[in-house]
Amino acid sequence: MPTLSVFGAQWGDEGKGKIIDLLAREADYVVRFQGGPNAGHTVVVDGQKFVLHLVPSGILHAGRVNVIGNGVAVDPLALFTEIQELTARGVAVDPRSLRVSGAAHVIFEHHRRLDVLSEHWRGAGRIGTTGRGIGPCYADKAARTGLRVADLLDPERQRARLTAVLAEKNAWIETVHKERPLDLAETLRRYADIAEQLAPFVADTGAEVRAAWRAGKRILFEGAQGAMLDIDHGTYPYVTSSNTGLAAVGTGAGFPPNRVERVLGIAKAYCTRVGEGPFPTEDRGPAGETIREVGKEYGATTGRPRRCGWLDLVALRYALDLNGTTGVVMTNLDVLSVFHEIPVCVSYEIAGRSGAAREFPGQTTPLDGVRPQYVKRAGWSSDISGVRHYRDLPRAAREYVEWVENEIGVPIELLSVGPERDAVIPRA
Numbered sequence: 001m002p003t004l005s006v007f008g009a010q011w012g013d014e015g016k017g018k019i020i021d022l023l024a025r026e027a028d029y030v031v032r033f034q035g036g037p038n039a040g041h042t043v044v045v046d047g048q049k050f051v052l053h054l055v056p057s058g059i060l061h062a063g064r065v066n067v068i069g070n071g072v073a074v075d076p077l078a079l080f081t082e083i084q085e086l087t088a089r090g091v092a093v094d095p096r097s098l099r100v101s102g103a104a105h106v107i108f109e110h111h112r113r114l115d116v117l118s119e120h121w122r123g124a125g126r127i128g129t130t131g132r133g134i135g136p137c138y139a140d141k142a143a144r145t146g147l148r149v150a151d152l153l154d155p156e157r158q159r160a161r162l163t164a165v166l167a168e169k170n171a172w173i174e175t176v177h178k179e180r181p182l183d184l185a186e187t188l189r190r191y192a193d194i195a196e197q198l199a200p201f202v203a204d205t206g207a208e209v210r211a212a213w214r215a216g217k218r219i220l221f222e223g224a225q226g227a228m229l230d231i232d233h234g235t236y237p238y239v240t241s242s243n244t245g246l247a248a249v250g251t252g253a254g255f256p257p258n259r260v261e262r263v264l265g266i267a268k269a270y271c272t273r274v275g276e277g278p279f280p281t282e283d284r285g286p287a288g289e290t291i292r293e294v295g296k297e298y299g300a301t302t303g304r305p306r307r308c309g310w311l312d313l314v315a316l317r318y319a320l321d322l323n324g325t326t327g328v329v330m331t332n333l334d335v336l337s338v339f340h341e342i343p344v345c346v347s348y349e350i351a352g353r354s355g356a357a358r359e360f361p362g363q364t365t366p367l368d369g370v371r372p373q374y375v376k377r378a379g380w381s382s383d384i385s386g387v388r389h390y391r392d393l394p395r396a397a398r399e400y401v402e403w404v405e406n407e408i409g410v411p412i413e414l415l416s417v418g419p420e421r422d423a424v425i426p427r428a
């Protein structure tokens, strides 16, 4: 397997977990490089559902090395809850199968508190974050007041830095938000305990992954969230706080992106978004509700109902181009089986501009003002969840896939037609 990077090509929740689990069969290393426990990567194995938040999706295959890179925001309390849950379900997680970068930034309880409190203050302009402390943690990283995993391992350094940081955060919590401050002694005790548990997993993961590559190991980079939630290239400010695509492999894993030979974008056959922000193809009517119910479109991390709508080729082409995508996996194709006609957005109408825009206008025009222009494709109106060979798909389903492929100009390599591991159709 060539070195491979997988990213979400829409607003997150494209079904990356299942695809990474599938590709992990062929990999030696599975590496997370951005995001944190805001992610919810779902994998179904023999009817058992696993939702992974911080632990890479390669963990369900024995013998893989799973890496949490320096670009990930690590909540150690959430990490050990996840490890305990996995262990209780018979999945071995030990320092051989899981490595955590010493340079990854730590999400503390004050980050989670401030995430929720800031959302409250944003009022109507709220982002709809997952409340997992992601934004405040990355903000501290940029402000150089954050603590890294390695800082937790040195008791003196941890005590000194956490004491100083908490004094400032508590002043903010008390004065600005008029809330009760966090208890310093309790915080120090809790993170000193967790540091001991964390220590055996900590490594210089960038050096390890580069050495593994030199030794010919097969490496798979697992992106979280999606291109439209990228802090630079997404629908700012309604985005997450990290870069979500190929470029972040360099910064967030310490691995040169030009060694990544294959870049797979994962996209649903329709679109969903959770949280606030523009979503041009959202369908607020009965069709959107049907997608939500048939596709079980509820957040894997927060349980929130996802906003649902139609495939947006303008946004998808942009996401694929931005990431130098070599192939696409189209997921949840089976969900569209209930529709006789399937609208697909091929261009935007933008107020004040003549003609239809096929190019994504994100850096110059706020997306909320655009009007999607649809083409209606014929549906296939039959259950395809049991199909495993491309030739066995109804003709209208194949025509849908091939038409989309032609529109995006990137090969669709794999289709997913259900949550189970084997519910995939390779393109022959």
Ligand code: IMP
Residues within 6 Å of the ligand: 011, 012, 013, 038, 039, 040, 127, 128, 129, 130, 131, 132, 133, 134, 135, 224, 225, 229, 238, 239, 240, 241, 274, 275, 276
């Ligand atoms: P945050 O990442 O928790 O700060 O949330 C910022 C925005 O990104 C919100 O709209 C979230 O709903 C969205 N978001 C964050 N992580 C995910 C994810 O894994 N899937 C889908 N949306 C996400």
